[in-house]
Every structure is written in structure tokens, then in C-alpha cells.
Amino acid sequence: MKTKYLIIGAGPTGLGAAHRLNELGCNDFLVLERNDYAGGLASSFTDDKGFTWDIGGHVVFSHYDYFDSLMDSLLGEDSLYHERESWVRSNNTWVPYPFQNNIRYLPADARWECVKGLLPGHRPEATPANFGQWIDHVFGQGIGKHFMHPYNFKVWATPPELMQFDWIGERVSVVDLKKVLRNVILDRDDVAWGPNNTFRFPLKGGTGEIFRRLADRVKDRIEYGQAVAAVDAGAKTVTTARGMTVEYEKILNTAPIDILAGRWLTDKDGAMVDAAGKLTHNSVYVAGVGLDADGIEPDSRCWMYYPESDSPFYRVTNFHNYSPNNVARPGEQLAFMCESSFSEHKPEKVEELMDRTIQGLVNTTMLDAARVNDILTKWDITVDYGYPVPCLERDAALKTLQPRLEAMDIFSRGRFGGWKYEVSNMDHSVMQGVEWAERMVNDTPEKTYTLD
Structure with a gap:
């Protein structure tokens, strides 16, 4: 198989690029996605009890007119708008x-x-x-x-x-x-600070609904279940774990750059391997806890932060407040979405985190101990690559990796492809793909992700 532009990953960045290439009249592209669904870290899942969960607390806010227009076209009236609390x-x-x-x-x-x-x-x-x-x-x-x-x-x-x-x-x-x-x-409150003090959320399907709809626009150009195994930059071929070989002219990589440079690339040198090894990330465990709201007072809060040790999670989202359709019986049930991190610096026994999460909800007054036995659903997902850590060695590592990759016609963008947390909001991630596509077709400079 041959293609001009090969996109690795059908997450926000990869789909943003695919969509923009299509808008610009270029249909000579292919997206390889390792999962059997689109969305990457912005995917959503519905459990067997009818509760919908995101991979963490995503909200839609924007720095870009293009992104706003894209969200309007994707969601239309299927949106809810919230004031952050x-x-x-x-x-x-x-x-x-x-x-x-x-x-x-x-x-x-x-x-x-x-x-x-x-x-x-x-x-x-x-x-x-x-x-x-x-x-x-x-x-x-x-x-x-x-x-x-x-x-x-x-x-x-x-x-x-x-x-x-x-x-x-x-x-x-x-x-x-x-x-x-x-x-x-x-005695004054000061709560309006920040770019996400108002945000949008899909009416149904969680955050993943955005990217299911975006993927549907380019569905004939996406190959699901195709995990990359090797990238031969000299021969300009990519081989997947299932044996597919794709010839390309240029690559947009949205997978973790440390995996690309340290594992997949056949033409890597020692400096690239060393730089890739200096990039660090955390892992995140997301626990969804759902139950009936019987006897529990309404709670208008969107999400809460937890710095103390009486809970394992750093954030809990009242996911039932984002959309009534995130629960099986709208208006009658609660959905607590809880996020805990771990790494070599902060090890966790993942198999114990659900129980500790529930105890943490009790400890922090989110859940009455008498209601623990009333929990209807316990959903979880463990994400190996949760946040790209802006470690002290990050910038030097990227200055080694990115120019070498671009010299090979490989462009690495997105939350982990670019490894810059400061430009990895949902809008940033989509726009990195959009701007890359515009650079390829129109030779316009990228603005969101730069190599400076």
C-alpha cells in the first residue's frame, strides 16, 4: 500500500490532520490506529450498567476560531454549556x-x-x-x-x-x-480565573462522541487494529504488528515520541535513543463509581482537586453534571470519575486502587459510608501514558529528536507525539494536526507547536 501522507494515530491530532487534509482537497493519506476505535485519550466508553465514562476529566474550551467552528459543525445542537465550578x-x-x-x-x-x-x-x-x-x-x-x-x-x-x-x-x-x-x-470569592471557566460538553456519548463523528468524516482512510511495529525512514515504509506494510512520503506521528525514536525507528542513532530515554511520563488510573442519587443532596460542582493523602486520586469529576446522559437513568444517578497517577517516583498497587478510591470518596465527604454497598457500577481503565512530564531534560531531548525526525520527513505532534504539555489541551491537539496539514499542502508555518 502507498500513500503520500501517513498518519499514525486516530486521536485528536491525527484526526485533525486527516480532516484538514480532506478539506484542502488532498485525499492521498492514510491513518493507522492501533485500537478498534478512534479518539485516543479522548475516547469514551459505556459500561454494562449504562454509564458513560471518559478517560479522565476532559472539557471543551478553545483558543481558536477554527476549532470552535469545527466543534459547531460536529456537535451542532448536541452540546451542553457549563460555568466551571x-x-x-x-x-x-x-x-x-x-x-x-x-x-x-x-x-x-x-x-x-x-x-x-x-x-x-x-x-x-x-x-x-x-x-x-x-x-x-x-x-x-x-x-x-x-x-x-x-x-x-x-x-x-x-x-x-x-x-x-x-x-x-x-x-x-x-x-x-x-x-x-x-x-x-x-470575604470575597475569586473563582472566574482561567481559560476553561466556561466549557462545552457533548449531549450524549461523552467526549469520545466528538471524535467518533470526526473519524466518520474520513472513515474510508482509517485502518483500525493496526499497531505500528517498525518505521524504516530510509525505505520510507511502516510495518504494523499485523504485517501491513505502507510506503509513504511523509509521516505525522501522534504516538509517544519516545517509542517512535527509541523503539520503532530502524534508522535511529545513539543520540536519539539517549534523548528518548530522558523523556518521562506518568500513568493514570481512572475509576468510575456510579450509584443512585437517592437521599444525596444535589452537588453543582464540576470537579474537585485533592492534594492530601486521605485519597489516592488527585481529581474527581461529577460526571453526571457534564451531561445527564452520562448515567443510565438521567437525573436519578451519580457518576464520580476519579483519577490517580503513578510512576517510579509514586508507585501504586493498581489492583487496590478501586477500593482505595471508594474509601477516598468516603474520607473526603463525597460519599456517605452507608452508601458504599449501594454502588451500582465500578468501571476502570489504566492508561500507561497519562501526562507527558515537563521534566528538566525535556527541552534538550526534544531539540535532539525533532530536527532529526523532520530531516527524515517524520513530524511528531500531539500530546505525546510533541511531548509539550503546555500545548496539549484538546483544542491545541486538534490544531497541531490541522496546522501540520496546512504546512504540508500550503507550506504555511505551524503556530501551535514549534521547534524553538
Whole structure:
């Protein structure tokens, strides 16, 4: 089989590229997808009790007009719109997100620790060398102690001292001492910060419905169940585990770049293997817990963050609030979607995580202990590649890998293909594929993912 453009992976980036190539009048492309479904990490699944689950708490918000128009065309009126309501569980109480702007909800001692850490002379003034130092430099030791340090270790499963901080951008609200004090003294909430303070969600089918519909537009160009086994850049062929061989001119890879460069590529050199080995990621266990809402007060919150050790998860999503159709009997049931991370720095016994998740829901007041026996469904999925960690060695590794790959006509983009968490939201991921397609056809420069 021959094709001009070979796309590895039918996730958001691969499908974005395929769709844009098709729009630009180029039908000479092929998508190889290892699974028997499209969507990648943005897939959704319905369990045998009729509950729908995502692979983690995805929400649709955007930085791009093209992405907005694409979502409109895919979902039409099959969309719901929400105002974000998110909270942090700290010191046995609930604090509105962003935590640092709403510390008035904390007990007095913890509140004072947070304020004290922000006072002049209390924050380290030296230029930070890593994310851990950046936290204390920007937020002070109090906010670091009560939220930023424990939460970030919990979500990344990596000590913040082993991470860079250049990825932060719009993902973390920096702190303003004047604002903090004003909010404390005047009892004001400050909850509207962030690009995802409003978001869209599909009416039915979970986040995966978006990509099922997008895949359907190019379904004749997708080969499912074809996991890549080898990439021969010299011969310009890709071989799959099932024995398919595809000749190509250019590749868009959306699979993890460390696997591509360190395992699949037959023409790799020692520098590429070494660079690939320096990239780190965490793994994520997603647990879905569903039950009838009988006797449980309605909870308007979208999702909650958990920095403390009384639960294994770092985030819980009230998935029943995203769409009533995420449960089997709309309006009558609850769906808690819980995410826990693990790595060599934070090992977990995955086989115990469902039980620990349920106990964590009890410990953090999400679930009454008397209702544990009423749980109707327990769904889970373990994702080996959860988050690409912005480790201290990441940028140097990518500067080694990406130019070498592009010299071979291999372009690696997407959440793990590009390995830049700062541009791996859903809209970023789709647009990386779109912009790559425009570069191939129209020779226009990519803007979202750059090699700088």
C-alpha cells in the first residue's frame, strides 16, 4: 500500500490532520490506529450498567476560531454549556479554585501560614531552577505546603524539583498579595480565573462522541487494529504488528515520541535513543463509581482537586453534571470519575486502587459510608501514558529528536507525539494536526507547536 501522507494515530491530532487534509482537497493519506476505535485519550466508553465514562476529566474550551467552528459543525445542537465550578479539598474543608485566591475558606492557622508566606521577605528571591523552587518563589511556603507541592506531586507522580516551570503559562493563576488580603478581609470569592471557566460538553456519548463523528468524516482512510511495529525512514515504509506494510512520503506521528525514536525507528542513532530515554511520563488510573442519587443532596460542582493523602486520586469529576446522559437513568444517578497517577517516583498497587478510591470518596465527604454497598457500577481503565512530564531534560531531548525526525520527513505532534504539555489541551491537539496539514499542502508555518 502507498500513500503520500501517513498518519499514525486516530486521536485528536491525527484526526485533525486527516480532516484538514480532506478539506484542502488532498485525499492521498492514510491513518493507522492501533485500537478498534478512534479518539485516543479522548475516547469514551459505556459500561454494562449504562454509564458513560471518559478517560479522565476532559472539557471543551478553545483558543481558536477554527476549532470552535469545527466543534459547531460536529456537535451542532448536541452540546451542553457549563460555568466551571471547581474546588480544592484541603484541611478537611472545601476551598474554591484557584486555591491561592480563596484561602479565606481555610482554618485560621492554615490561612495565616498562606498569608505569612506571601509577605515581603518570606518568599525566596533567587531565580528558581525547577518547578519546586518556582512554587515557593511565586506562592510562598504556606500555599506551597497546603496545596501546590502535594497536589502537583499527586498529579504528576514526579517530585516538582525534577520538573521545569516554563510550561506554566495560563495553566496556573499566579498570586497577588493585595488580592489575597482583600479577599480574606472582605470575604470575597475569586473563582472566574482561567481559560476553561466556561466549557462545552457533548449531549450524549461523552467526549469520545466528538471524535467518533470526526473519524466518520474520513472513515474510508482509517485502518483500525493496526499497531505500528517498525518505521524504516530510509525505505520510507511502516510495518504494523499485523504485517501491513505502507510506503509513504511523509509521516505525522501522534504516538509517544519516545517509542517512535527509541523503539520503532530502524534508522535511529545513539543520540536519539539517549534523548528518548530522558523523556518521562506518568500513568493514570481512572475509576468510575456510579450509584443512585437517592437521599444525596444535589452537588453543582464540576470537579474537585485533592492534594492530601486521605485519597489516592488527585481529581474527581461529577460526571453526571457534564451531561445527564452520562448515567443510565438521567437525573436519578451519580457518576464520580476519579483519577490517580503513578510512576517510579509514586508507585501504586493498581489492583487496590478501586477500593482505595471508594474509601477516598468516603474520607473526603463525597460519599456517605452507608452508601458504599449501594454502588451500582465500578468501571476502570489504566492508561500507561497519562501526562507527558515537563521534566528538566525535556527541552534538550526534544531539540535532539525533532530536527532529526523532520530531516527524515517524520513530524511528531500531539500530546505525546510533541511531548509539550503546555500545548496539549484538546483544542491545541486538534490544531497541531490541522496546522501540520496546512504546512504540508500550503507550506504555511505551524503556530501551535514549534521547534524553538
